[in-house]
Amino acid sequence: MKFRSRFGETSPIVLNLIIINALVFFAQGAFGGLSDLNKVNDLFALHHYKSEMFRPYQLVMHMFMHGSFFHLLFNMLGLWMFGNVLEKIWGSKRFLTFFLICGIAAGAAQMINYAVDFYQIDNALIDASTMAQYQEAMRLNCTIGASGAVMGILAAYGYLFPNTQLFIMPIPFPIKAKWAITGIIALDVFGGISKAANDNVAHFAHVGGALIGLLIVLYWNKKNKQTFY
Numbered sequence: 418m419k420f421r422s423r424f425g426e427t428s429p430i431v432l433n434l435i436i437i438n439a440l441v442f443f444a445q446g447a448f449g450g451l452s453d454l455n456k457v458n459d460l461f462a463l464h465h466y467k468s469e470m471f472r473p474y475q476l477v478m479h480m481f482m483h484g485s486f487f488h489l490l491f492n493m494l495g496l497w498m499f500g501n502v503l504e505k506i507w508g509s510k511r512f513l514t515f516f517l518i519c520g521i522a523a524g525a526a527q528m529i530n531y532a533v534d535f536y537q538i539d540n541a542l543i544d545a546s547t548m549a550q551y552q553e554a555m556r557l558n559c560t561i562g563a564s565g566a567v568m569g570i571l572a573a574y575g576y577l578f579p580n581t582q583l584f585i586m587p588i589p590f591p592i593k594a595k596w597a598i599t600g601i602i603a604l605d606v607f608g609g610i611s612k613a614a615n616d617n618v619a620h621f622a623h624v625g626g627a628l629i630g631l632l633i634v635l636y637w638n639k640k641n642k643q644t645f646y
Contacts, residue, residue: 523565
């Protein structure tokens, strides 16, 4: 008897991305990469471009790392639920390209956010002791997670399947995808602007990934006026 699970129906790139992210998460735990300051984050998390820890490859690598099990779980659930559909209609090569571009764009948006948040310090003359403290702050304020790429997937799904009914917990009734996903992005915009205390979510990275995801799907459908439901 051949056993066929739900994962057996998962498109190949989505399945491989889930496996890679899970393996990286366990590797982070094995090498102490789940604490705030560690060598794993120093190497692969996305840092401010003025940080001594910054490396260009972090724009890609940061999207395969996660800070907690639930961070990983919710990102991979979103990737599986919505990315699976997109890969089946686009094909694996186009979907992977889309995922990576959205993730890199999210990283670039976060770099802009760093530049804004640290603008006064970046343009001030500070002594060696203060610079050391600043470098430590930039080391601590690094970014990890596939959320930006997943937000690009959500934006594309909301455009292609605008009237699909979604259940968003804890709302007890279904909402059309175009409104649910617009609401999620709006919350990120609000969170990024309000900058609530102890909020460690990279809201503008999410918004950057969603914006680029929408622009890409608009470009790809420029000559194809079909609407998906």
